[in-house]
Amino acid sequence: MEHEPNKAFTPNSIEEMQVLVRESNSVRVLGREDLSETLSSVEGLGSPKLEAPTTHISLSAFNQIVEYLPEEYTITVQAGVPAAEVQAALAAEGQYLPFDPPFSAEGTTVGAMIAKGLSGPGSFRYGILRDFILGVNFIDGIGNHNHTGGKVVKNAAGFDIPKLMSGSYGSFGIITEASFKVFPVAPESRTIVFHYPSFQEAHEAFVSLGRSRFTLDILDLDSKGRLFLKLAGQPESMDQRVEAIESHLTHQSDTLPQECVDSYWPESVGLETLPQSGLLVKIPINPLTIFDLESALASYSTEIRYSIGGYVCWLHWNNSIEKLSALLTQLNLSGQVACGDAETPLIAADSQKSFYRRLKSAFDPEDKFTELYPTALQPAFNE
Known part of the structure; x- marks a missing residue:
């Protein structure tokens, strides 16, 4: 076939x-359904740069919700369905995706959502994307259509391929369909902010809340000493829960009206719209290594958001990717480019390279799909 x-x-x-x-010798899936058919339009999305000749495949025809069973708390959708449409269908039944997919407003599809493996701040309470994916259908590098996992929550048989697909950037195959477990939306939610005079004080409160008995939907921190919390539950208990947190921290909070919640974070790390320049990078960390990263970034002009209780840092980076790679390597950290023009979406250490290679050889022995380990940067496979 001539392409x-x-x-x-x-x-x-x-x-x-x-x-x-x-x-085809090389295959890439287009990340957006409204892209033009030129190569330049598919670059700059936090995906590896493409080399011609490459067969670009749009999944825009795979745009159906296959099955939604509200009473079973499961939904099965094709990969080309925008995540926002899935969220709207769930909301109509009082349900939602607990891993809080970022960038839904940008038209991110279910396939892209799984390929990047990104979860939003709301995943703090129940878990990230791979905790909620029940099954995937995908076409491997041989051209076989594989059915893995299932449509029921209690499905533990066999190798957990759906989880391996999360964050693989399409490196193992083209996802055509996926099933998720979903949760009911709480009757009421409230967003509160604690303002501290220093980052150190805010960080101490951040760590304390992460270790506490309090049930939080969101626990985020910024470099300006602001602690961002979301609570969800029964209306009659909300005031008491806020007071208990204030007592625990010996600090007063401010309640954010819903119209202010969406604009609280700078656009670059707001996880609603994609920044227009630079790189948006996700860095896996832990609450106790935040200070090291904060210190290393102090001399750079950046926007930073410490999210999911301090286990993820969102960084808007406007310097060279080589500088960031060196910085993260020095701290024994790795990064994932969620948005921006990068040779590879993965940055710094390569501790899982051998594991990735074994999976790659099994799913895509002819290397037709995305390669996550070009020689230039020595990146790490997404956790």
Whole structure:
């Protein structure tokens, strides 16, 4: 099959997609359904740069909610469905995706959501994306259509391939369909902010809350000494819960009206819209290493958000990726480019490279899909 370089194909069936994979040397999935068919339009999305000739595949025809069973708390959708549509369907039944997918407003699809493996601040309470994915169907590098996992919550048989797909950037295959478990939305939620005179004091409160008995939906911190919390539950208990937290911290909070919540964070780390310049990088950390990272970044002009109780840092970086790679390597950290023009989405140490290679050889023996380990930067495979 002769493919025009950088041409985008929109298969209407699994069989058509299988033919494209089998008869191509290099395959990439377009990250947005409204992209043009040129190579320049698919770069700069936190995905590896593409080399022609490459067969670009759009999943825009795979845009259906296959099955939604509110009483079973499960939903099955095709990979081209925008995450916002899934969230709207769930909201109509009083349910939601507990891992809080970022960038839904940007039209992020379910396939892209899984490929990047990103979870929002609301995942603090119940878990990240891979904790809620029940099953995936995908086309591997041989062109086989694989069915893994299932549509029920109690499914523990076999190798957990759905979790491996989370954060793989399409390196192992093209996801065509996925099933998730979902949760009911709480009757009421409240967002509160604690302002501290120093980052050190805010960090101490941050760590204390993370270790406490309090049930929080969101626990985030910024470099300006502000602690950002969200509580959800029964209306009659909300005031008492806020008072208990204030007593624990010996500090008063401010309640944010809903119209202010969405604009609380700078756009670059707000996780609603993609920044227009630089790189948006996710850095896995832990609450006790935050100070080391904060100190290392002090001389740079950045926006920083410590999220999910201090286990993720969102960094808006406007310097070279080589400088960031060196900085993270020195701290024994790694990063993932969520948005921006990068040779690879993964930055710094390569502790899981051998594991990745074994998976890659099993799912994509001919290296048709995204390569996460180009020689330039020595990145780390997403956890």
